[in-house]
Amino acid sequence: MTRGTPTPETMTLHVPFRIVKRGGRKEMQMPDRVRPERTPDNTLVKALARAFRWKRMLDAGEFATIAELAEREGIAPSYMTRVLRLTLLAPDIVEAILDGKRFPEVTLAQVLEPFPVEWAAQPDHFGRTD
Template sequence: MSKTTDTVTLHVPFTIRKYGGRKQVITPNGAPAAIEKPRVDSTLVKALARAFRWKKMLESGQFTTITELAKHENLALTYMTRVLRLSLLAPDIVEMILAGRQPPEMTLAALLEPLPVEWEGQKWMLYEQPAPNVLAQSS
């Protein structure tokens, strides 16, 4: 009886990313290797809550300027304006964050970077997916 020594090698491309202190395997199409339970990022949720609260305070006339509100909240004006921009996020992005379904790359630091006001442009920047109407407008 003879042994066969045929070896099969299988190459599966993947990357490993850290998210919340845990390592996660990401498949070539960018999806997690296993379906995980939604994880609500309390930092993102808190920032969204602050943004919408501050927006309401400004719109109601409780404070007339962002500078006045920043002084009242004892925060740097630059930080407040960056967080306030979160109130301009597309509704489906806000819902995704509140449900804990945001991709691992969607961190507070990423969301505080300048984003387009247009919702399709936001999705394109955050998901790196083409948004045809945004690309068509820029040509």
């Protein structure tokens, strides 16, 4: 039987990072030499989920109009219309958002602005992924 070295109860780990504000939230920013894991932007993911859910509800005939669904959801029809446009995003862009491969500095507000419906034109509009 071998004896192991006792493990201390507490370990101290030194990791260089900065705290930065992004979209009203505080995030840790690692040094350039450290590649952070890709993390999805929860705000964008939630907006995508809502868009596809609302589209499914409209397509299924659960609601006759966007105004009717917006009233039920308690939001403005104009906002719902902008969010519903996210269902027109190219599949690779949707996948990139869900995988956390955000386009440079893309925020929900920017994605809700008018964008080209043609999938081929969207990467140039939003900026290319790495």
